[in-house]
Amino acid sequence: MRLLILGGTEFAGRAVTEAALARGWDVTVFHRGRHPAPKGAAVLLGDRLGDLDALADGEWDAVVDTWSGAPSAVRRTARLLAGRVRRYVYISSCSVYVWPQPAGYDETAPLVDSSPDAVDVPYAEAKRGGELAVLDAFGDERSLLVRSGLILGPWENIGRLPWWLGRIARGGDVLAPGPRENPLQYIDVRDLAEWTLDAVAAERSGPYNLVSEPGHTTMGELLDACVTVTGSTARLRWTDAETILAAGVEPWTDLPVWIPPAQEAYGALHGVDVGRATATGLRCRPVADTVRDTWAWLTSLGGTAPHRPDRPRVGLAPEVEQRLLAG
Structure with missing residues (x-):
């Protein structure tokens, strides 16, 4: 598998990068260069809020994006990569649901309002806007929305x-x-990484709540x-x-x-409720x-x-x- 990770040097992005490298996947990380990339990953330097020139060429089986800032940045990269990447994986959050929610809520719960063009919005709206940006560029069938809980x-x-x-x-x-x-x-970041990579390999799509039972x-x-x-x-x-x-x-x-x-x-x-994720192999x-x-x-x-x-x-x-x- 050829995997592009936007970020890839800290926390969730790093865990996904190291797990993919351990599987023998061909991993490229795109980041600003402020932290060293895991050994074995190819590196592209740039800035989500500015210079995307390093992403102008190349093809990948999937991209994993952990961005939690302005949704407009997700929109730029998603549109840029739409014709050269088969699947877009966005590490989102259960914060995208309208709060408070009762116990047992699942992926069908009401979502906060947001926009893929938003620039300066709170965390929940930023994550939902990022989801909308991915869906707009890749459609339902080529988008995987990983709604993580506490990591x-x-x-x-x-x-x-x-x-x-x-x-x-x-x-x-x-x-x-x-x-x-x-x-x-909660979910251990390494369990999040392994489930995400399994889902990429299985070409899963749609939203999944990802946290322990x-x-x-x-x-x-x-x-x-x-x-x-x-x-x-x-x-x-x-x-x-x-x-x-x-x-x-x-x-x-x-x-x-x-x-x-x-x-x-x-x-x-x-x-x-994480029944959808556990049914597809989530183990914590x-x-x-x-x-x-x-x-x-x-x-x-x-x-x-x-x-x-x-x-x-x-x-x-x-x-x-x-x-x-x-x-």
């Missing part, structure tokens, strides 16, 4: 799991947002795994959601990954493996994870944590 794993440049690992590694009493049995739904793990299992892999003496102090919310702590951002139960504003963030590794490998990657970098400049920092301020622990 964790090595190379994470958002900071969610790295924050928890770093905090627990420091030890002491750690505010653990309850309840312990609160179910989590509901209840794949729990908040307790995730944080226990963090304690285990770091070898920390940290003590998890489980605190009820009502106490945490009353202190003004923001779920998902101040306490990454965590969504309190029965919070209508967040909808079923950990309750997505245990949470212990994701945590262990993320910690190994993080320590290889000296403990400091890269961070996307277009995303806010996550994590609870130490003084807020101490106030809650003392309360």
Whole structure:
């Protein structure tokens, strides 16, 4: 397979690149050159918002695009490649659905309004606009829309799991947002990559929610795994959601990954129906493996994870944590 990856040097794009190379595929990455491409990939340099000259020639079986900025950039590349690429894979997001959604929502749920020509729009509209740009250029039969949920794993440049690992590694009493049995739904970035490549090879099309099955793990299992892999003496102090919310702590951002139960504003963030993906071979590794490998990657970098400049920092301020622990 001849695969073109737009990006390919960070997080999801890198995972897809490395998985494709491991399969012996012919992989080309198009990026700005700010980060080294995985060894074995051919490199084309350019800018999604400017110079696309390097994409003027060449033919590929598929293109994988992880772009989350202006939909107009997806439209430019999709139109440019439409006659020379068989299938366009767009790594989208479950954020494209109108929120909040009830538990069990699937690919038929209502979608946010957007435009493929949009330039400066919020994340949800950006991803939906990107989908529309792909559909406009490639049509339904040649477009694969991978609507990912929460993505964790090595190379994470958002900071969610790295924050928890770093905090627990420091030890002491750690505010653990309850309840312990609160179910989590996420996908390891490497499982996303493998399913995506399988779908490319099978010439699948249409939208797929891509995340683990509901209840794949729990908040307790995730944080226990963090304690285990770091070898920390940290003590998890489980605190009820009502106490945490009353202190003004923001779920998902101040306490990454965590969504309190029965919070209508967040909808079923950990309750997505993924029956369509599991029926086509989606398999998700245990949470212990994701945590262990993320910690190994993080320590290889000296403990400091890269961070996307277009995303806010996550994590609870130490003084807020101490106030809650003392309360």
